[in-house]
Amino acid sequence: MDNTTYLNLAEKAFEQIIELIESINDDVEYEINGNILSLEFESGYEIIINKQEAMKEIWLASTKGGFHFAFTDGHWYSSKDSIDLLTKIREELKNN
Template sequence: MMNDTEFHKLVDHALMIIEEGIDESGADIESETTGNVLTLEFENRSQIVINRQEPLHELWLASKSGGYHFKYNNGEWHCTRSGEEFFALVKRECSVHAGETVDWS
């Protein structure tokens, strides 16, 4: 089981990957981190909000398609309901909100 320090390092790394990936993608998405929350805002003013839930050691993502909870397991973040991998879901949700394919390596 991970401790809080490990959890925060993993989340910080995940959020950095998203911010760098969005820059790399060239999509018109604004990102802002405030405290434990990363907000992605799109041209149409819609948002995706990603925040860390320290007590549960989970990442939560909220978008117009719903709310998702992710746990870290075997080196990846996975949705606690669907099992979908975190970054795949972030890219899919960004693409839906942006109205164009948003992808990064």
């Protein structure tokens, strides 16, 4: 995958994450700073999602662990457990 394609797909993923946040949990504050999307819950729980351009991945870090997502077959899947990025975000939003 070339850089332009990766960046377009990663940007679309960030947009989908923000839409998901706004539809599920309005108690989450979010901020994009460069390649990093930070989510902060009222409880103080935080999730950091960042674009890893060199690896062509999206990484998610929280107190529950770190996950690396690669784009395959139209979705971002975790190398750890094959979960889809938006499914993982949905789980985090509902459990915090």
